Amino acid sequence: MVHADNYPCLGALLRDALIQYKSETALIEVNRKNETKRLSYLHTRQEGFRVASHLASLGVEAGTHVAILMTNQSRWPIGAYAAMYRGAVLVPIDYKLQPHEQSALLLHAQPQVLLVEYSQWARLKNETLPKGITLLISEAPENAELPNNATRWEALPVPQQEPTFIERTRDDIACLVYSSGTGGRPKGCMLTHDNYLYQLGRLVDLYPMGIGDRFFSVLPTNHAIDFMVGFIGPLCGGATIVHQRALRPEFLRWTMQEYKVTHMALVPLLLEAFERAIQQRLDELKPLKRKAFNGLSSLNYALTQKRPNHAISKRLLKPIHEAFGGSLKYLFCGGAFVDKNRAEFFYRIGIPVAIGYGLTEVCTVATVNDLHPFRADSVGAPLPGIEVNIINPNPEGIGEVTIRGRTVMKGYLNEPELTAESIRDGWLHTGDLGWIDASGHLHLVGRSKNMIVTAGGKNIYPEDIELSFEGTPVSDFSVFSSSYIWPDTPLEEEKLVAVVRFDPEKEALAWQDLLKRNKALPDFKRVAEVLPWPQEFPRTASLKVKRQVLASQLRDKAKRQTLRPLA
Amino acid sequence: MSDVLATLFDLSSTRFNKPREELTPESDLFQALAIDSFQAMELLTEIEEKFGIEVPDYEIQDIRTFQALAEVIQRRL
Numbered sequence A: 001m002v003h004a005d006n007y008p009c010l011g012a013l014l015r016d017a018l019i020q021y022k023s024e025t026a027l028i029e030v031n032r033k034n035e036t037k038r039l040s041y042l043h044t045r046q047e048g049f050r051v052a053s054h055l056a057s058l059g060v061e062a063g064t065h066v067a068i069l070m071t072n073q074s075r076w077p078i079g080a081y082a083a084m085y086r087g088a089v090l091v092p093i094d095y096k097l098q099p100h101e102q103s104a105l106l107l108h109a110q111p112q113v114l115l116v117e118y119s120q121w122a123r124l125k126n127e128t129l130p131k132g133i134t135l136l137i138s139e140a141p142e143n144a145e146l147p148n149n150a151t152r153w154e155a156l157p158v159p160q161q162e163p164t165f166i167e168r169t170r171d172d173i174a175c176l177v178y179s180s181g182t183g184g185r186p187k188g189c190m191l192t193h194d195n196y197l198y199q200l201g202r203l204v205d206l207y208p209m210g211i212g213d214r215f216f217s218v219l220p221t222n223h224a225i226d227f228m229v230g231f232i233g234p235l236c237g238g239a240t241i242v243h244q245r246a247l248r249p250e251f252l253r254w255t256m257q258e259y260k261v262t263h264m265a266l267v268p269l270l271l272e273a274f275e276r277a278i279q280q281r282l283d284e285l286k287p288l289k290r291k292a293f294n295g296l297s298s299l300n301y302a303l304t305q306k307r308p309n310h311a312i313s314k315r316l317l318k319p320i321h322e323a324f325g326g327s328l329k330y331l332f333c334g335g336a337f338v339d340k341n342r343a344e345f346f347y348r349i350g351i352p353v354a355i356g357y358g359l360t361e362v363c364t365v366a367t368v369n370d371l372h373p374f375r376a377d378s379v380g381a382p383l384p385g386i387e388v389n390i391i392n393p394n395p396e397g398i399g400e401v402t403i404r405g406r407t408v409m410k411g412y413l414n415e416p417e418l419t420a421e422s423i424r425d426g427w428l429h430t431g432d433l434g435w436i437d438a439s440g441h442l443h444l445v446g447r448s449k450n451m452i453v454t455a456g457g458k459n460i461y462p463e464d465i466e467l468s469f470e471g472t473p474v475s476d477f478s479v480f481s482s483s484y485i486w487p488d489t490p491l492e493e494e495k496l497v498a499v500v501r502f503d504p505e506k507e508a509l510a511w512q513d514l515l516k517r518n519k520a521l522p523d524f525k526r527v528a529e530v531l532p533w534p535q536e537f538p539r540t541a542s543l544k545v546k547r548q549v550l551a552s553q554l555r556d557k558a559k560r561q562t563l564r565p566l567a
Numbered sequence B: 001m002s003d004v005l006a007t008l009f010d011l012s013s014t015r016f017n018k019p020r021e022e023l024t025p026e027s028d029l030f031q032a033l034a035i036d037s038f039q040a041m042e043l044l045t046e047i048e049e050k051f052g053i054e055v056p057d058y059e060i061q062d063i064r065t066f067q068a069l070a071e072v073i074q075r076r077l
Helices: A009-020 A041-057 A074-083 A100-110 A118-124 A193-204 A224-237 A249-258 A267-285 A287-305 A310-316 A318-323 A340-348 A417-421 A461-467 A504-520 A545-559 B003-016 B029-033 B037-051 B066-076
Strands: A023-031 A034-040 A065-069 A089-092 A112-116 A134-138 A150-152 A173-179 A187-192 A214-215 A240-244 A263-266 A330-333 A355-357 A386-390 A399-404 A427-436 A442-447 A476-481 A496-501 A529-532
Touching: A009 A041, A009 A074, A009 A150, A009 A193, A009 A224, A023 A041, A023 A249, A023 A318, A034 A041, A041 A074, A065 A074, A065 A100, A065 A118, A065 B003, A074 A089, A074 A112, A074 A224, A089 A100, A100 A118, A100 A173, A100 B029, A118 A134, A118 A193, A150 A386, A173 A193, A187 A193, A193 A224, A214 A224, A214 A249, A224 A287, A240 A249, A249 A267, A249 A318, A249 A417, A249 B037, A263 A267, A267 A318, A267 A330, A267 A340, A267 B037, A287 A310, A287 A340, A310 A318, A340 A496, A340 A529, A386 A427, A386 A529, A461 A476, A461 A504, A476 A545, A496 A504, B003 B029, B003 B037, B029 B066
Parallel strands: A023 A240, A065 A089, A065 A112, A089 A173, A112 A134, A134 A150, A214 A240, A214 A263, A263 A330, A330 A355, A496 A529
Antiparallel strands: A023 A034, A173 A187, A386 A399, A399 A427, A427 A442, A476 A496
């Protein structure tokens, strides 16, 4: 096995993996129900060389920023490998962002090259891009007019000789990964090769992936979880990564069945959709069969309580397992709060959900449940070598979660003050509230910062949402996370609340305007409820709303019963 | 109202059990149907089968209203 602990940088790790497992299948790409690509490790290496040679010809070398903006497909890992082979700093950009948001990140990161899929380029082309940037565009139609600074991926020649490999040290930056910040201020987390390799080493010890395993990559690969367990992890173990270009429920199910998927990473929103699909099947069962199913799932739970046993679960609950291909060993779930009952439901049917907790700033996860035994009530224990501490605990032991260890990022790009604020004496201050139980497992209970994380894993900062309501005819307006106002709000119920001081003469008009503006926002950014608040908002000398003071007043005096839905 | 839009309303109201008369071309389909992006994808597949077309996922990446969705479908017919 190619083990992360033995390598100085991600490029070297991947370079050796592609040789070591040369005859195994590395990448499978499917579009709907048609397999469109199947690449062995050797073939992946050759494809990587085509891109790496091109990057070399563009002057990409150690430390050059190379951005990647693609949906989940085989060229994502190929492009990323090529950039790392040349010693570049990879800048993964979320394809789900709006074009102006992508442009802001690119202007901040200043990449020399952008690897981009044509459909994404078509969305981005009218936005401002960094000066001097060069594009490598994949899948452009033959008749498409491309700018002068672009090259077609398909036109890249097969190099006559191996491009020069550029090795990096553990302390060098491997990736610049953007975590959403407030006020549209990009937060580029500088993650080193050591951050990744150390984390990878610990994760594969807990959840090994090897030859014959097939990881189905459905989360965007720029997401920290998929980058680690859906790209680097499978390749260093000789496993296969499966990409589906049409990420829709029926094609997901078909792909899982057809390719006997063994591992997947999901955000809670997808896990919920999976549960819905299973429940639908169960609801269709006749009462007797349903009773039998309940009995078998209880038996499975009893037999696998101490540790998962895929063979037993599969035998007991064959029809359910076969609906997902019959080979599913683990689901990794993170990025947002995972409902305890949902995780237990999956465990009962023999599909363990590995729940972890992490932030982009700590690479992927800081804590993870090792499933020995399975516990849905906590987000797991710290990975070996990672310290998790609770500061300023209240009498119940609840305080801010801080993290120290080799997976904590180097800092935010060009933001020394923000970095110093977030990392103090090596401890990353997460802004999340939690407590640690006697067995060392972390429990999250809320946030000390004003933000929410949606079930889709997106961080939403209320301050950013306020910008969309500028000019609304009200006297005072501020948006909060419900759990910031009322810290006892369960994390699965946190939502955006607009606190509004209405002008009595314009109240009806204001409601209309609020509704209209709210509707124009993407669903995950919408304000859920309005809290009418008659008092003038406390403000600073420069007339900014004193959020903490207002939140504290609301906590003391506002009644939740006065909340009104904004829909 | 175009035929495409009318069919879209029929399919959506049946699938998600919503009164058809509440749906308008400018309705936000996520909000009007109270669905998440995953369910929207299921609807899209049903639409494709109905019209006998294929719409790549990226073409509906920024779609919010029934009208906008109808235009995407119309272009593929």
